[in-house]
C-alpha cells in the first residue's frame with residue numbers, strides 16, 4: 001500500500017508529463033475502480049489542461065482549466081506509468097497495453113500516463129475545483145504532516161487526554177493526514193516512544209519531539225523516492241515504488257540499530273496492524 005512518500009514520488013514523477021499539458025485523449029476502459037467513475041469522465045477530461053498537480057494526504061489532485069479537479073487514489077495496487085518523451089524526461093517507448101490499464105491519458109506533449117490497477121482498490125473522481133477540499137474523502141482530513149498547520153502545540157493539544165495508544169492516534173487521519181503504518185513505526189522508534197503508550201500520558205516534551213521527527217522521517221523517504229526518479233534503472237517508467245531501508249519496520253527479530261542497544265526488534269499487532277519497535281529503546 002503506497003504511503004505518503006510514495007504518493008508524493010508519483011506526483012513528482014507525473015509533473016513533467018502532465019503539468020501545463022493538455023489531455024489530448026483520455027481513454028477510460030471500464031466503468032469503475034473501487035467506485036464508479038464519474039459520468040462522461042472521458043469527455044470531461046479530453047481537452048482539459050492540467051494547471052497543477054498537488055497532493056492532499058495520499059490523494060493526487062490534478063487541477064484542470066475546466067474548473068474541475070481530477071482526484072486520483074492509488075489504492076492497494078494502483079500503478080502510474082509514464083511513457084513517451086515529454087521534455088526529455090522519460091525515454092520510455094509506449095509499452096504494450098496491459099490487461100489492467102484502466103485509464104490512459106495521452107498528453108499533447110507526447111507523454112502517455114497509464115493507470116494500471118489489478119485489484120481495483122484505487123479511485124478516480126472529478127470534483128469542482130472550488131470545493132475540492134469538501135469532497136467526502138478529503139473533508140475530515142487533519143493537517144498535512146509536512147505543512148505549517150502541523151506543529152508542536154497542535155499535536156500536544158490533539159493528544160492531550162487521549163486514552164488511545166500513540167500508534168493509533170498518529171494513524172488517525174483526522175489528527176494528521178497521510179501518515180501510515182510504516183512511517184508511524186519509524187517515527188516512534190526515533191522518538192523513543194513505545195507504540196502502546198497512551199497518547200495523553202506522554203510528556204509534553206516528548207510529544208513535541210514527534211513533530212520534527214515525523215517530518216524528518218517523511219522527508220528522508222521522499223528524498224529516496226526522488227533519487228529513484230532520477231535513477232535510470234527505473235527503466236519501465238513506473239512511478240512511486242522505491243528501495244528504502246527502515247530502522248524498525250519489517251525487522252522483527254533483527255538487532256536494534258541504536259548503538260549500544262543489545263535488544264532485538266519486536267512485533268505486536270495493534271488494531272490489526274503490525275507495530276515494530278525496540279522494547280529497550282522505546283518507553
Ligand SMILES: [Zn+2]
Pocket residue numbers: 256257258261262263278279280281282
Ligand atoms: Zn534498541
